[in-house]
Amino acid sequence: MLLLKQVESLQRFLRSRKEAGDTIGFVPTMGALHEGHLALVRKARSENTLSVCSIFVNPTQFNESGDLDAYPRLPGPDLEALTSVGNDVVLMPSVSEIYPNGKSGGAPVDLAGLDQPMEGAFRPGHFAGVAQVVDRLLDIVQPHRLYMGQKDYQQAAIIGHLLRETGRPVELRVHPTIREADGLAMSSRNLRLTPDHRERAPSLYQTLQWIKEAYLQGESVAQIEQVAMDRLDQPGFRPEYVQIVDGVTLQPARTPDQHEVVVACLACWAGDVRLIDNLILKDN
Numbered sequence: 356m357l358l359l360k361q362v363e364s365l366q367r368f369l370r371s372r373k374e375a376g377d378t379i380g381f382v383p384t385m386g387a388l389h390e391g392h393l394a395l396v397r398k399a400r401s402e403n404t405l406s407v408c409s410i411f412v413n414p415t416q417f418n419e420s421g422d423l424d425a426y427p428r429l430p431g432p433d434l435e436a437l438t439s440v441g442n443d444v445v446l447m448p449s450v451s452e453i454y455p456n457g458k459s460g461g462a463p464v465d466l467a468g469l470d471q472p473m474e475g476a477f478r479p480g481h482f483a484g485v486a487q488v489v490d491r492l493l494d495i496v497q498p499h500r501l502y503m504g505q506k507d508y509q510q511a512a513i514i515g516h517l518l519r520e521t522g523r524p525v526e527l528r529v530h531p532t533i534r535e536a537d538g539l540a541m542s543s544r545n546l547r548l549t550p551d552h553r554e555r556a557p558s559l560y561q562t563l564q565w566i567k568e569a570y571l572q573g574e575s576v577a578q579i580e581q582v583a584m585d586r587l588d589q590p591g592f593r594p595e596y597v598q599i600v601d602g603v604t605l606q607p608a609r610t611p612d613q614h615e616v617v618v619a620c621l622a623c624w625a626g627d628v629r630l631i632d633n634l635i636l637k638d639n
């Protein structure tokens with residue numbers, strides 16, 4: 356696997372590979388890689404002739420500096436994991452490589468309100484930072500396909516919008532959430548759970564499964580959201596939101612027949628670790 360830290364070197368390398376006819380699958384990450392990331396890399400390898408992964412803890416998407424500092428950084432194990440799945444190229448740039456003209460700038464396009472509900476309401480500015488860094492990384496890598504996980508449903512929806520608005524010729528491939536055997540969605544943040552919180556964290560997925568059943572049986576959205584909040588509200592756990600939304604607009608959902616795609620999304624603190632998860636309730 357080729358490890359590069361300089362944007363210029365990566366671009367030179369990729370230019371020559373594209374001229375030789377390679378197709379590029381790109382997996383942007385912030386490191387602390389787990390099976391969810393590796394599934395994206397495997398997919399990128401199987402659908403392209405060259406896989407590129409970036410590891411960059413993007414400061415502009417953290418709205419609390421404590422969260423940025425606490426974000427796990429594990430370069431050694433990350434490189435081993437990427438080698439084990441046969442990833443071809445990894446970019447590990449510095450902040451100044453990504454933002455040579457400074458970090459201010461925000462989202463390159465209007466996010467059409469997709470950044471407002473759910474995560475956006477609790478993490479102001481988060482998605483502007485995500486859109487900013489993904490756009491910059493796409494500018495650098497110019498991949499044919501971009502791979503993201505469904506676990507960050509709202510993020511994937513916003514990046515889909517970004518691609519449409521910028522007209523970049525990149526195909527977005529969203530991979531289903533990879534879960535632990537007990538249902539907990541894989542996340543870099545799981546590393547920071549206490550043993551007790553880890554043991555009880557599958558309650559998030561169990562709640563999502565309950566929501567799906569209740570929604571498809573015709574219970575009202577408001578009632579389901581309230582009961583789900585109560586179910587998550589256990590000692591040491593503090594739910595921030597449970598929302599059932601249209602899978603495209605991310606606006607509050609009504610009955611199943613009124614939408615093509617419906618998704619339930621939630622965020623819940625387990626101790627001082629903030630977890631998110633979602634489940635598609637309906638998809639035509």
Ligand code: PAF
Binds near residue numbers: 411413485507510
């Ligand atoms: O999902 C993530 O890990 C990050 O938000 C991303 C897409 C790599 C941008 O920093």
